[in-house]
Amino acid sequence: MISKNAFSNKSYSVLGLARSGAAAAEALLESGAKVTVWDRQDVARARFEGRCDIADPLEMDLTGFDGLVVSPGVPLNTHPITQHAAKFGVPIIGDIELFALARPNLPPHRVVGVTGTNGKSTTVALIHHILTMAGLPSLLGGNIGEPIMAQTPLEPNDVGEGVYVLELSSYQIDLTLSLDPEAAALTNITPDHLDRYDGFAAYAASKERLFEMQSAHNLAVFGTLDEPAGAIHERQKARREEGRVIAADLEALKALQPQWPSLQGPHNLENAAVAVAIVEELGVTPAQWQHALPRFRSLPHRMELVCEERGVVFINDSKATNTASTAPALAAYPPSADIRSGAPRVHWIVGGLAKEDGLGECEAMLSNVAAAYTIGEAGPRFGELLTGRVPQVHNCELACEAVRRAREAAEPGDVILFSPACASFDQFRDYENRGDHFRKLVGVIAEEGDCEPAACANTDEDYIKGDIA
Incomplete structure (x- = not known):
């Protein structure tokens, strides 16, 4: 469990005790934080009885709290918790932000963050697959696999540092303030989830925040330059060091794609090109990723x-x-x-x-x-x-x-x-x-x-x- 005393003597309220919320609460408790939890379901609250305070944050004075952790499923644009937390100046965050805050206390590591409307699940699974086959310690988190705060911290091995590979939805990015991935990628942006945003431009801006959180020397990869991704690409080039913003090279991989039975179609060529750009940044050689790509198996329910x-x-x-x-x-x-x-x-x-x-x-x-x-x-x-x-x-x-x-x-x-x-x-x-x-x-x-x-x-x-x- 990722904690490492990162939250000792701090106070957090956790709203929603499904998978990611429960994992966040457990990690905060293990880290020595003062925790208050709430969920509408009695059964979800039961596991925390006697272990921490149980109270609805909407009915609390939140003065002095370091953060309010909510599920990505909470619609911040309509839920009353947004205005309530703002009254007390308490940031609303998610489990990805808790991970970002815990990073200084973890063994040496690197982080990859991938967002986009489509293709991000396949891309992160492919990155994880290539890294694992190359011998690097790696785990999947974010919007895929086990909640990140429930996972065991990675330890470096003889090959290199561990790599946390995170799939990040726009909802999760909205709840993240300080994540600085060593490599980040945008697969594409098309209209989706517009019930949560004030139009398509606001949805695209949510995706762009992943890159705004990155340091200028870290790598940004774009799977497409179609708008609005192309505009984000240009803005990031303007604020970064030379060569730290790149477009995935689809043409360089096209001749190899027939060798990848689980990665057919133009969209999977894009996913593979993004993955290759990122793993090469992390030290994987062409021989290693060329060996790994044909051995990748499709994610369930995705092609x-x-x-x-x-x-x-x-x-x-x-x-x-x-x-x-x-x-x-x-x-x-x-x-x-x-x-x-x-x-x-x-x-x-x-x-x-x-x-x-x-x-x-x-x-x-x-x-x-x-x-x-x-x-x-x-x-x-x-x-x-x-x-x-x-x-x-x-x-x-x-x-x-x-x-x-x-x-x-x-x-x-x-x-x-x-x-x-x-x-x-x-x-x-x-x-x-x-x-x-x-x-x-x-x-x-x-x-x-x-x-x-x-x-x-x-x-x-x-x-x-x-x-x-």
């Missing part, structure tokens, strides 16, 4: 190869909760001259709880779609949008019906792509539950003898689950 059946590939991309996230998945499987003279080959299962009206960036990728199978609340609307635009549209409502129809229609060389382009909450608890359901449906096919079990890519124990969708 995850579930199974191959009679030449048909099943892909679980349940984490694609908006059209901007689904578009790269559609782009990853273009028509091939070697497969039915270049006919489209994607059987796209799409729908759920729509975040937007329209096809967004998916519209440019429809030439790759052989058939669409619509599900969920947004299914009828997707049916309207896609009819006449792709060869076939099947209104299925349920995922089980969509998988059945797609399996019957797909031919060798085709791809059954479960990339809903929508939130999951109309039919499922979260995108993970939705992706698990798809995997189970594909598993039923395997049990029927039509798919060899050995072809299934992942098992439950391989899963790395994040805190925020």
Whole structure:
């Protein structure tokens, strides 16, 4: 647990005792801080009974508190805690800021921070994978894996210092004041989570704060220079030392990408280029990352190869909760001259709880779609949008019906792509539950003898689950 007496004799209130909040409270207690916790759920508060004060910070005089730790899920733009804390001059922070404050007390180490609308989970997992294969101590944290404050501090080894690789959502950055990563990256910025911000510009500004917290001599990597990322890139170049702001070199890696079975598509080329730039900054050689990239396995629910059946590939991309996230998945499987003279080959299962009206960036990728199978609340609307635009549209409502129809229609060389382009909450608890359901449906096919079990890519124990969708 990351604490190391960094918070001794300080006072903190913790609001929200889910995964990251509970881990923060435990670390603060171990560090010798005076802690007050609160959660609306009795069961969440129960584990802290008798160990610290339990009180709702909204009903407290916060004078003298060093910080109010809240979950990234708390909407600061609407929650009354924002104004209440401001009355007492108490900073609202998250567990990433606690980690930043604890850094001086940790063994020698470096930190990588990656943000962006899409691709950040794959990028941090890839960085961690390459570092581990190169022998460097590394762990994942932030919006992926175990909460950072619950993890065991890294110790240097014969190869080098430990590296904390953090996936950072805009919500987490909003709660962070002093993190200074040795290397930081922005994958891309497209509209998302706008219910939490006063427009797209404010959302982009939240992402930019990661780089504003960095020292001028530390490295900033950009996966794209499309706006508004390009403007952030230029502003950072103006305030940094020469060569400390770079754009990922996609062209240098393009010829190698066919060797990476779990990193197909233009978006994964971008993710890999960002990862390579960062690991080279940390001392990894080209020979080391070239050895590691082909051995990387997709994250669960993100372009995850579930199974191959009679030449048909099943892909679980349940984490694609908006059209901007689904578009790269559609782009990853273009028509091939070697497969039915270049006919489209994607059987796209799409729908759920729509975040937007329209096809967004998916519209440019429809030439790759052989058939669409619509599900969920947004299914009828997707049916309207896609009819006449792709060869076939099947209104299925349920995922089980969509998988059945797609399996019957797909031919060798085709791809059954479960990339809903929508939130999951109309039919499922979260995108993970939705992706698990798809995997189970594909598993039923395997049990029927039509798919060899050995072809299934992942098992439950391989899963790395994040805190925020």
